[in-house]
Amino acid sequence: xxxxxxxxxxxxxxxxxxxxxxxxxxxxxxxxxxxxxxxxxxxxxxxxxxxxxxxxxxxxxxxxxxxxxxxxxxxxxxxxxxxxxxxxxxxxxxxxxxxxxxxxxxxxxxxxxxxxxxxxxxxxxxxxxxxxxxxxxxxxxxxxxxxxxxxxxxxxxxxxxxxxxxxxxxxxxxxxxxxxxxxxxxxxxxxxxxxxxxxxxxxxxxxxxxxxxxxxxxxxxxx
Numbered sequence: 042x043x044x045x046x047x048x049x050x051x052x053x054x055x056x057x058x059x060x061x062x063x064x065x066x067x068x069x070x071x072x073x074x075x076x077x078x079x080x081x082x083x084x085x086x087x088x089x090x091x092x093x094x095x096x097x098x099x100x101x102x103x104x105x106x107x108x109x110x111x112x113x114x115x116x117x118x119x120x121x122x123x124x125x126x127x128x129x130x131x132x133x134x135x136x137x138x139x140x141x142x143x144x145x146x147x148x149x150x151x152x153x154x155x156x157x158x159x160x161x162x163x164x165x166x167x168x169x170x171x172x173x174x175x176x177x178x179x180x181x182x183x184x185x186x187x188x189x190x191x192x193x194x195x196x197x198x199x200x201x202x203x204x205x206x207x208x209x210x211x212x213x214x215x216x217x218x219x220x221x222x223x224x225x226x227x228x229x230x231x232x233x234x235x236x237x238x239x240x241x242x243x244x245x246x247x248x249x250x251x252x253x254x255x256x257x258x259x260x261x262x263x264x
Contacts, residue, residue: 067101068101068125068127070125070127070136070216070217070218071101071103071125071127073216073218074103074123074125074137074218074219074221075103075123075221077218077220077221077222078103078105078123078221078222078225080222081221081222081223081225081226082222082226083107083225083226083229084229084230084233084238084241086109086110086111086233086236086238087107087108087109087110087229087232087233088107088108088110089105089106089107090105090106090107091103091104091105091106092104092105092106092120094122095122095124098122098124098140099124099125099126099130099138100125100126100127101124101125101126101127102122102123102124102125103122103123104120104121104122104123105120105121106118106119106120106121107119107120107121107229107232109145109232109233109235109236109238111236111238116145116236116237116238117143117144117145117232117233117235117236117237118143118144118145118232119141119142119143119144119228119231119232119235120141120142121139121140121141121225121228122139122140122141123137123138123139123221124137124138124139124140125137125138132178133178133210134177134178134210135177135178135210135211135212135213136213136217137210137211137213137219137221138208138209138210138211139208139209139210139211139221139224139228140207140208141205141206141207141208141228142204142205142206143204143205143231143232143235144202144203144204144205144235145202145203145235145236145237146200146201146202146203147185147201147202147203148201151201152185152187152201152203157183157185157203158183158185159183161183161203161205161235162181162183162205162207164205164231164234164235165179165181165205165207165231166179168227168228168230168231168234169209169224169227171227171230172223172224172226172227172230173223174211174212174220174223174224174227175211175212176209176210176211176212176224177209177210177212178208178209178210179207179208179209179210180207180208180209181205181206181207181208182205182206182207183203183204183205183206184203184204184206185201185202185203185204186201186202186204187199187200187201188200188201188202203235205231205235211224
């Protein structure tokens with residue numbers, strides 16, 4: 042497996058923190074957390090690169106985007122954001138927060154499963170638990186949206202997209218730094234599972250707690 046830092050495109054440290062323009066001014070715990078993200082080892086099907094972080098959610102933020110690719114086809118994509126507030130955040134119950142968006146396009150028969158939202162949420166919690174990660178205040182939504190095409194687009198098959206939006210507070214270690222590399226790896230497991238890729242390494246047990254793997258799908262929908 043390739044290291045995540047080898048898959049990142051080059052960018053300045055200034056994009057990591059929204060609380061200060063100078064990379065040297067970043068809190069040491071935040072810099073260590075970001076360095077761990079860069080050093081994480083991910084599945085080879087994942088193509089990862091940094092992206093502009095949000096500017097108003099926390100004093101410091103770091104964001105990356107990833108796409109699950111197989112045989113040249115994009116099967117799912119997502120974004121993971123690490124937020125940090127040195128003063129702590131009442132709603133987070135901690136100084137760090139992870140926020141994610143994951144999406145993929147499903148075959149209509151898969152999307153019709155009434156239990157699909159519950160299953161998708163269990164993929165997230167199961168991926169974290171399978172890596173032995175402690176976290177708090179997990180919340181989010183699972184949305185499925187269908188598209189039907191008409192007129193000049195009538196030849197296209199109906200498409201349904203599943204979208205998982207979630208956030209959780211990673212447990213901080215003794216040094217005040219959460220194991221962001223492990224959280225990123227678990228998030229990569231989630232992205233691959235949403236993409237319909239077979240499991241690789243630790244992951245939710247087949248059939249455990251209602252967690253199932255769906256067949257490979259067509260990939261994220263692009264307008």
